[in-house]
Amino acid sequence: MPQTKTEQQAPPPLEGATSAAALATTAPPPADAPVVRRRRRRRDIGAALGATWLVVIVLAAVLADLLPLPAPDAIGDQFSLAPFHSWEHVLGTDQLGRDQLSRAIYGARVSLSVAIGATLLGLVVGTFGGMLAGYYRRAADTTFEIVTNVLLAFPPLIFLIALVAALRPSITTLAAGLALVAVPTFARIARANTIAFANREFVTAARAMGATDARILGREVLPNVMLPVMSFALVVAAALVVAEGSLSFLGLGVPPPAPSWGGMIASGREELYDHAHLVLVPGLFFFLTVFSLNRVGDWARGRVGRESAL
């Protein structure tokens, strides 16, 4: 935008040179004034931290039984103890005296297994469907479009609630339901990339050499499609963790006494004023996990993005 000297009095950004706004008229032109300035690529600290947290929480969840934690449903005698007030209960206790740290870690088990299971299932089914639609087009594609439109026609939460109403909630049913919600996303990515790759020369060459469709799909198309699909997986997983948490919050998740982050937040809600830690501890675990998944997911998409068709 036109800028005049009266508007911009800021000091020059680069030594020896200024922007169009303030052309100095007195100094003689320096023949080789500014030094070549290389721009360094900043390393993604956020993604690194996120990855660290994910490793920690996954390990903790898997090895929970081996860790020196009190049982998550062991009713104790110190109710609503604040965090950092006792070595026995580092993160405090809830209204029934149960250890928060232990519940948080066992809750991680529930949330993560549901989310990861659902992500993997959705990824497999979605990629398969998407590849078929993108490779064979016409009839397969129309079916694909209709099915995804129907799946997407249900607002996710209502769909999950209805599903939970129909089936007894357990880790498997929740994972299956969430997988259904995730399938359209993966399917679309797989389809878009399949369409892009199926027209490339190496596929035509393979076909000319007599390769069957299955072989082409498996050996040529799949490896190229997997990369962009997987880079989305982390971000999708983050969304599914949120979905599972929402269900548990509403009381529709894995039933008690199995602890879940959403459930802990729901029950802690009543004592918010006096004992905020009942909400903040599970909330923090939740936030860190989703944040890390999103951050690492964004980094993965950024790395893959340049090479994919999307």
Next chain:
Amino acid sequence: MIEAVVTEKVAEAGLAPVEPDAPALSVTDLRVWFDTARGLVRAVDGVNLHVEAGRTLGVVGESGSGKSVLSRAVMNILAPSAVVLPGSRIEIEGHDTATLTKEQARHLWGARVAMVFQDPMTSLTPVLTVGRQLTETLRRHLGLDRAAAVTRAEELLRWVGIPEPARRLRQYPHNLSGGMRQRVGIALALSCSPRLLIADEPTTALDVTVQHQILNLLGRLQAEEGMAMILITHDLGVVAGRTDDIAVMYAGRVVERAPTKVLLREMRHPYTRALVRSIPRVADPSHTRLRAIPGRPPTVIDPPPGCSFAARCPHARPRCLAETPVLGGDHPGNTTPGHRHACFFPVGTPEGDQAFADNLAAGRTAAGLPVDEGSVL
């Protein structure tokens, strides 16, 4: 009526020419460098240029010569990563563009000096009607009310040769053909009667049949308005018959500048000569080998010292690798007024002929370029 409004606005903004015969544009020692990940790109590296009122200047150069960056610097639409070095000076009708008041700046760009872009398909906003784009410029600079602006917009379209202008006003750019879109672009640029028009490759993106029409149109409009024009192109054929003067750019500098007829008859800089020679002639026998310029385009990041054309020039001597020739400096053959070049061993001078002979004897130039009988310029 429009002239009266324009005159009034010009007086209001204090943009009357500083002197009666101030050049329309005067660029002094312009350097525009870009801060990129690979280093500092010296897109424009010391350009001196001027255009007298009412005259046409052709700026010729290959891609990367800096001609587009030059035009954007003059129009003040450089990218944020561009850096204009101190010592650069751009004067429009005598007014230094760095020291304008807000009011002057507001009335300068788009009104006193305007630009026509290369690709009419992408240089018109797709979501606004043609009429809207015209009237918003008119109302911004000339303060016309809605009705007057619409009338003027219609006049403008008729003036640039668009049939059924009233209907076109309501249409969107994608409803028009390429040639018509470029006419709209020209109408937009000329809407406020500028004193200087910059046409950046105005016909490159058009069909050959349409190119002629557009160039003729520009010529006609310029004569009618009496405005100065800069015609930027890589195509010598475009400027040959339509410009008063030509400036040849290479690697961010002007290497030769002369009145058109003089330049095409008596070019001095080896690059200019090579450009002219590279144009294939219809009269040549078939299978005549095309005379390409040997070597690669110059690097504008951290360029080596000396003349930027040395690596590709058949006249290159050791001096060319050490010193940088200056436009209009004390070089042989720089005696004709109005004709300036930047070369130590120019074409058509004893020094230049000697340099070539020396290189021929050695079999290569001082820069290592192989030379034989056929390389003579």
Next chain:
Amino acid sequence: MRTARSPLRRVATLLVVLLLVSMAAFLLLELIPGDPLATLLPEGATPEVRAQVEAAYGLDQPLWKRYVDWLGHALQGDLGRSLQSQVPVSHAIFERLPVTLELAGLALLLALVIAIPVGVYSGYRPGGILDRIATFLCSITLSIPNFLLGVLLVFVFAVSLRMLPVTGWTPISRSFTGHVQGLILPVVTLAAVEAVAFIRLLRNDMVATLQQDYVLSARSRGLTTGRILFGHALRPSSFSLVTVLGVTLGRLIGGTVIVETLFSLPGLGSLVINAISNRDYLMVQGIVLVVAVAYVLINTLVDLSYPLLDPRVRAS
């Protein structure tokens, strides 16, 4: 970029989708294990009584016939009666619908009001201070699920500062200020996450648009920054946003469940939760159907709005 498809094909696809959606809604609840009649039958009911009740509710018919009957009635606006309260389902739905719509609509509006200026300016000055702050806040907010955000907001504003009510709904007819006060926290909770998504979309599209030749051309004509940003650059940058708007509205209509539960608001969301815990499957079916149909229709409307935004898509 969406391409215009023939209206006939679009209508056909729409109808097929709606049909399948209704089937899915119907079948969903058919999977309920357990006895839907348990609440209706008296203790120790004999098989004959049971058969009578079944016949009265049409539960003895084959599945496909039940579906067709149900669909037929639904198309006339009759979604049956709540198994629990005997109130017509459609009445219950339309009684609660305005609350949900108000929540969803206001949340969407608030999200837009926040997102457009921030998105436009961030796109105009990418890497600048506003952009970096906005990006940071966005990534934080995206990772806080809306129920957690709601609880936190309640903690800060209602419990600690006591500025706003913790829960409760005041109909507009009773008290305007009370109505507005009760709305603030729920609407903000809903809007926050959406605003964040909008900002990211708009910013990225804006950055791309501002590199186009026509923006450069507009600058060369000396137009003001504001005019260029909002008159020339905003519309072409908003296609992704508009797509997402439709999806978001539909999602919000179904997604107010959490906020309604959290703040005890009498909307569709809390209705469906109650129905589920009461095994009132007719009610759940009706709500799911209504919400899903609304979702599909909204998305179709979004599709149809592209020609309005982008003249290039209009049939010439």
